[in-house]
Amino acid sequence: MSDDFPLGLLFGLLAVLILLSAFFSSSETGMMSINRYRLSHRANGGERRAQRVLRLLARPDRLIGVILIGNNLVNNLAAAIATVLAIHFFGEVSGPAIAPLVLTIVILIFAEVTPKTYAAIKPERIAYPASMALEPLLKLLYPLVWLTNAISNGLLRLAGVKQIDGGTDNLTRDELRTIVHEAGTLIPQRHQAMLLSILDLENVTVNDIMVPRHEIVGIDLEDDLESILAQIRTSQHTRIPVYKGDINNIIGMLHLRNAARFLAKAEVTKAAIVQEAREPYFIPESTPLHTQLLNFQKQKRRIGIVVDEYGDVEGLVTLEDILEEIVGEFTTDVAGMHQEIHLQDDGSYLIEGTANIREINKSLGWQLPTDGPKTLNGLILEHLESFPDGPACLQVGTTRMEILQVRDKLITSARCWQHARRPARRR
Incomplete structure (x- = not known):
């Protein structure tokens, strides 16, 4: 055969086959190492090359099938040409033994370790251009790929693997927390803290952040009217609970904006105070913060009374308290x-x-x-x-x-x- 084909042509074909082997090897590593979430983000933004890679990754069995078919084909052809060259230079006895050894070293260095390492470090540089060749190649070799996958997938099902497609790649809360931590300078430190706080809302209940019962400042209707009015005029709070005798007997929540309606009158009565008070909003003490945040939004409320399983008042929680769990305290002092x-x-x-x-x-x-x-x-x-x-x-x-x-x-x-x-x- 070496007499029919010039040695230069055989060496050239061997070099091309080794380059093709490097292409298939690096394509496999690059495709499997690419960041799926960044890829999805770019695909959703209309980037065509990202959409093309996502289409290939949707069926990893077909993608791996076409890559391995191509890789094995070029490696076998390279082995055949290397054997012919070895026989020409070393004879029919030593040549067949020397060819696999030399070719293995060459393929290992130039078609496996080096391209795969580069693809693992720079997966996007390999995956995007490789997808332009792999997608039409998959269509060209589809019958062979289908036959190979049919046998392979059947064996996988026997081993208990039911899902062959790419899956949904859903993240757990702990995995998402790890991603936020590893974002480094891509996400400012303060924003990282806020994101982590949002993830932790589910683990914190209103009982953990409420103003305890003994610290609640409220209006006791059994006090004399002058004391009540003085308390309203000097209050540092926007909303004040109104109760009678005992904090467990809360009648309503008075917004100081509404207090202006009766304070402007010549004669103020306790009935007028009660009339301006809004019906109290009660919260079970075990309510998670993320649930209570949504409840505040649905109920159009900013403050709630926390009660235990017996209905006794345990404390008071506001929308600002929950927001502080996310963004931090509103003061640095x-x-x-x-x-x-x-x-x-x-x-x-x-x-x-x-x-x-x-x-x-x-x-x-x-x-x-x-x-x-x-x-x-x-x-x-x-x-x-x-x-x-x-x-x-x-x-x-x-x-x-x-x-x-x-x-x-x-x-x-x-x-x-x-x-x-x-x-x-x-x-």
Whole structure:
């Protein structure tokens, strides 16, 4: 055969076949390594080459079939030509043994490792141009591809694989969180925090962020009228709950904008206050934040009363409280945000017992457990398993606590610091 064909032509054909083998190898890696979500985004934007790649990836069995058929065909042809050349140069005895060894090394370097590595690093540079050749090639070789896939898919079904197409590539919440983390500088740090906060809304209930019952500022209709009017005029809140005698007996929510209607009158009565109050909106304490955010939107509300399973008032939650879980506090002044947390000169913090644990963690970057008690007082009592008679010390995770003041069966203040950062000894 070498006498019929010039050696230069045989070497040229062998080089072309090795290049074709590199094309098929890199195409397989590039197609399978390309970012599916970026690809879908570009395809939805009307990019034709992305749409072409998506069409091929919709049936990976056919795509792999046409690539492997082409790759095996050119490799077998290359092996035949390499054998002819080896026989010409090394004889009929040594040539057939030398050809596979040399060709394997050449294909491994130039048609496998190098192109596949490049395709794995730069999949888009390979997948987009390769799709222009693979799509018509698939149509040309479709009968052979169909026959090969029919046998292969039958074997896969016997092995328990039911779905042959590309699937939906749906992401779980944890996977999406990982993608946000790995976005790096592509997404600003603050935007990453907001996206992660949205993903975490489902794990937080209104009970975790509500204003506790003892901190609710409301209008008690059993107070004298002058005190009520003075409270309305000096209130720092836009909406105030109106109750009678006990906070569990809430009659309505008074918007101070509506209060102007009766404050302008010469004679104000409690009945006029009740008339301007809107019917209260009650929320179960276990409602997840993402659900409550939608409920606020549907009900056209901005504030709700949180109740337990017995209907007793547990606290109060506002739309702003939920939004702060997503975008962060609306002020950067920690002292202004959390008047229950006070930084000490020695690096420790004087924290009131009523402070919310989640707020402590957010403000100080600590990792106190939040799956149990909601306040520092409850957390300390849970770990002590008894009510302290006086000052005591304990450690919760990496946080050390020193109980400073106890009053009326309530831990009113504690000195806290991280174990790694021990405060200076007080003299």
